Amino acid sequence: MCAKSLLLLNRKSAVRSDVRSIVKSLQKEFELDVWVPWSGKQTRKLIKQAIKGGTTRVIGAGGDGTVNAVANAILRMGVADSVDMGLVPLGTANDFARAFGDDGSDPESSLRRAITGESKAIDLGRINGEVFVNVASGGYGAMITATTDVEIKRRLGGIAYTLTGISRLSELAPTKAKVTLDDGEVRDLDLTIMAIGNSRFAGGGFDVTPLADVSDGKLDFAMLAPPGLVEGQPDLISIFERDDPTEAFMFRAQFEKALIETNTPYHINLDGEPMVDTRFEVDILPGALRLVPPGKG
Template sequence: MRKRKQQPVLLLHRKSANRPEVKAAVKAVRRRGVDLLVRIPWNKRDKRKQVKALLREGYSRIIAGGGDGTLNAVADAVVNYRKTGQSVSMGILPLGTANDFAHGLALPCDDLEACLYLAATGKPRPLDIGAVNGRHFINVASGGFGAEVTATTPQDIKRHLGGLAYTLNGLVKLWDMKPYAGALLLPDQPAIPYSMLLMAVGNSRLAGGGFEVAPAADPADGLLDLMLLTEGALTDPTRALAEIQTPLNPDNTLVMYRQAKAFTLESEQLLHINLDGEPITGHRFSFEVFDSALDVVY
């Protein structure tokens, strides 16, 4: 087994590279004696290519500096590389809009210097990673109405209107909202039919800017948490809101909440799922969790 390089590498999202606070954090950490290497990929494809190249070159600590997409790219590469028996770990410099996964780990997201120094020098701890149809996700996989709005909002409108584009597209689709019919398949249990508006599968608990979509989720418990909002919420939104805030209540009828190591969701309609910010579609989604598959500093 080759000897790993101990020099930490910050893989920095291109749009974040010129932010003054990011530059200041890098300089401050270097002044504190950390021999930090910085790499700035050109685009999404180059990002994944560079992570794989750094791992092949023997670097043992890759710090994901960016949002969900950067976290996913680094986590996916590190998990796959660890299968070769190599000791590699991941740090986090939260530079996204919401930084839900970092907040879920209680990282000091408002202090970039503290985050970067911890990511470069801290001791990693094992965390789980989720997968759906063989594709990894580190935080949350969400599906249904919200994911469809995100996936179907035209790119040119996104560029011109930003977040408002999702709101406008969502309002248009709201008038024609139809539930997704399907079944939840849990190991050794009869199929559970559902008619749902949206769902979230959490390895961690936060998504969408701090919302607890899977409040009991723990990325170190060897389980995935499924939260499914049924179509009854359309006729009783007040009760639905209350149940979303208490999803573990056994008396809930509009919110379905389950914890499992593996399960399958089947949908009669084409279902959009947002996988750490990456959209996928299909009719059958097999979810599983890989225990302690990723070493993360937090």
């Protein structure tokens, strides 16, 4: 017998006719309550109400931001020991689900698996007290994501980021930083573009942290190497001309705890949620969430 489940749909997914049909069909087979939360506060309220009614599984249906919102809600409420989380990838990138082999092309199979599959404990990353499930990316791209005008995004969609990025290319410059991994040696680095991965993919399928594993108790740190660190001193253009851009130009390390201090405010994007600061305390939360691994069938 399957657990009673709560399905939380993001607003964009909720208006898709195929998604609505799939949900109605599976509600005939399984005990599945469906809601479309409008805020993090409402998400927590719905989860609290569902748990009182006997729900033991909460399923997030949407993109990586939805994954982050549901995981954060479960963690903040202190119910991670008694509630499993499922995932139906319905976003644009679906980077977290991609690492498990689910590209979001079969929502019905994904939802069925989220309802019926077995859960396993996975790690979560944390920066300055804020949790992320997939990847925290930093630098130029995170700055563009955080500073693109909301009205322009509403009118133009994804192309708004491209236009903003082009207009601010002059600001693409390294940030001086001190990085300490696992209380060890302090490294002076020129941060350009970096990623801290609990899982592997970001930016719509780029394997930015290929060593990352959600159950190994470590985070994977990767950054665009400063000139001289790797042979050939590559520039940004050459990165995209290579067959394997992720391997040749990255400084990589794995860690459980890190401190990143920058001379100027630095932008980081946690599963789509922006953060800007000059001091970032990073650590891993081993086995903090019980997840039904995404997949088809």
